[in-house]
Amino acid sequence: MVRLEFYYREGCHLCESMWHELGDYRSRNNLEFSCIDISRDESLxxxxxxxxxxxxxxxxxxxxxxxxxxxxxxxLVNPD
Incomplete structure (x- = not known):
């Protein structure tokens, strides 16, 4: 299982577009996504x-x- 982080900001049109484009990848069984809103963390x-x-x-x-x-x-071919 490969876990990817998707850093975004609420209301960002580029973020919404990328998340939509990731649809085919999100349906794969060997991938997980953590969605992280950077506006909730000052360091991010x-x-x-x-x-x-x-x-x-x-x-x-x-x-x-x-x-x-x-x-x-x-x-994804070589995640290391």
Missing amino acids: ETRYGDMVPVLAHGERVICNYFLDPELLDAF
Whole structure:
């Protein structure tokens, strides 16, 4: 099971768009997503404030602003 973090801000149109585009990935059995609203945590707001939405695995940012299916697929082939 691979767990990805989706950092977003409520009301962000780019965040909503990326989450929608992640629909096919969300239906996979081997993936889990943690949705984290950065506006609820000052340290996350500082870290990701200008980058949202951010799709990450731990400290590794896979993509931000827009979903990059090629980068995400490459990560899923080799998540380490």
